[in-house]
Amino acid sequence: MSERLMRGPLLHCLGEPDKDANAVDYQLDALLWIKHGLVHKMGDYDSMVKELTPKQVSRVEDCSQYLMVPGFVDCHIHYPQTEMIAAYGTQLLEWLNTYTFPVESSFKDPVKAAAVSKVFIEQLLTNGTTTALVFCSVHPESVDALFTEAQKHNMRIIAGKVMMDRNAPDKVLDTAQTSYEQSKQLIQRWHGVDRLQYAVTPRFAPTSTDEQLAAAGRLLAEHDGVYLHTHLAENADEIEWVKRLFPKAKNYLDVYDQASLLGKRSVFAHSLHLCDSECERLAQTDSAIAHCPTSNMFIGSGLFPMQKMQQHGIKIGMGTDVGGGTSFNMLQTLADGYKMQQLNGHNLSPEQSFYLATLGGARALDIDDKIGNFVVGKEADFLLLDPNATDLLRFRTSHCEGWRDLLFVLQTLGDDRVIAQTNVMGVSN
Structure with a gap:
């Protein structure tokens, strides 16, 4: 038409x-x-x-x-977790081992990946999401399946294979070298095709070695316009784990900064527990935060200090974070975002919420010239x-x-x- x-x-x-x-x-x-x-x-x-x-x-x-x-912009969501949405009873680290890793291990099968991709894209469209930044699994097949399905609908999808070379079951691990090579091949195959773009995607610092994070930094340096998508400071136990794994880093964000992973197309999901220096560095590098209130409450991670982030001038977009989040629907996510800020003593206005789910999300993803x-x-x-x-x-x-x-x-x-x-x-x- x-x-x-x-x-x-x-x-x-x-x-x-x-x-x-x-x-x-x-x-x-x-x-x-x-x-x-x-x-x-x-x-x-x-x-x-x-x-x-x-x-x-x-x-x-x-x-x-x-x-x-x-259309709504979802700045953080996991498509392989579609089938485990609303999984009961754990917080982040136990939740990953109990539910996430076993489910994601099956996405090496292209038939399985294609079937879940179809359900995932249908759910996005049913719920009014027209652009999304998406975690796939560690398997290249999962990326091919998602982009193939999104292409059928001419959707603007940004996604990438997870990079993860330690602290997880063997079935969901790669290596620093294979993650670099496979990501590079996927970038060459998909980035900039129709409305599809690629995100270099280390899951989070604890599941990547220094070598792998450095490989992620090389990918960003070598390919103009690709994204960095990962998690940051979601859970108190996670933060303590990062301190033990990276004793030379000044803080959690510094782990990524040392690998040259910050920038205007870098999106850090959650970012609940940041010190002032981390906030200042995010703002200095024009990096963005994906705020995921439904997931933060469901997994018990904490309350997002939105006013603090705004005072630092950090770009913020909204994320459903399925399957930690319990709904694909951005309206329900905004409802939870309002309630969370009430607990912080802050009245989040309906127009600011709407902004975060539309133009704010587009700005966080550096595509506000397009959507x-x-x-x-x-x-x-x-x-x-x-x-x-x-x-x-x-x-x-x-x-x-x-x-x-x-x-x-x-x-x-x-x-x-x-x-x-x-x-x-x-x-x-």
Whole structure:
């Protein structure tokens, strides 16, 4: 479909609400004009309709019962963990050994990897996620399967094979050399193909030797535009383990810094327990944090100090962190994010939450020139949200006073039923 014309309420961010009172653009009666998968024009319907021919006017889609918003950006998620979502009863390190490693060991089988990839991509689209930064398993087959499935839907997916050469079962280990060689081959095969991009992916410091982390740094240096995706300071026991494994490092982040892994396309999931010097270094290097509130509460890792990170000027995006997170749905993730900040004594506004799941996520991934809002020329990844998706929502939203109230109610009471339509490059999926 080379052209679509859609009329209805529209909401997006032009900046960060916590820093700019005029960051949110809400239009009650907007026209979204899409050509060849990109935003051609967007604005007030009465003003823009004069530019349309009678034939075009007849093709305008009535979206007045919905809210048009940009597609959600998930900055941290594990696709091999789809089948173990909602696993009971452990914290991080025991959880990895009990559930994660046994499940991930099966992804050497390309048939298994393809089957789970299909379910995973379907769940992303069902829940309104159009861009995601994804952990695969240690097996190259897992990456090939995910990218192949994502390519069918023209999705913007950033992913990579896990690099892990110690402190895990043999079936999920590689070596410093094989991880370098396999990652390099995958970068050459997939990075920059259609809307796919590659992330160099050491799981976390305890499962990589100095040699392997150095190999990850070489991959970043040798391939322009690839990402670094890993975990940082998620769990207190993990941090103590890192201190024992890397006694020469100043702190957890310094382990990665010594391997040249920080930068504007480096995304560190969780980052719950950072000292000021770590925060300052993240900001200095333009690195980003993926905040995963649902997972942090489910695995009992701690409370994310959002205001502290904002004060340091660190880029932040939202992550569901399936399967530590218990939902693919970004609305539910934002609800948990609000509750977490309440426990921190901070009222996270609905517009700042929305920013973190859209434009903020795009900025964290260094692709805000391509996605994140409806600015002309950007890729038309967007959603139709249904405020009447459930009986309770229909009743509650009828009492909303303005877009801010509506947005908070959708974030608090919404789930996948609110996602009436997910559009990727202007095409409904």
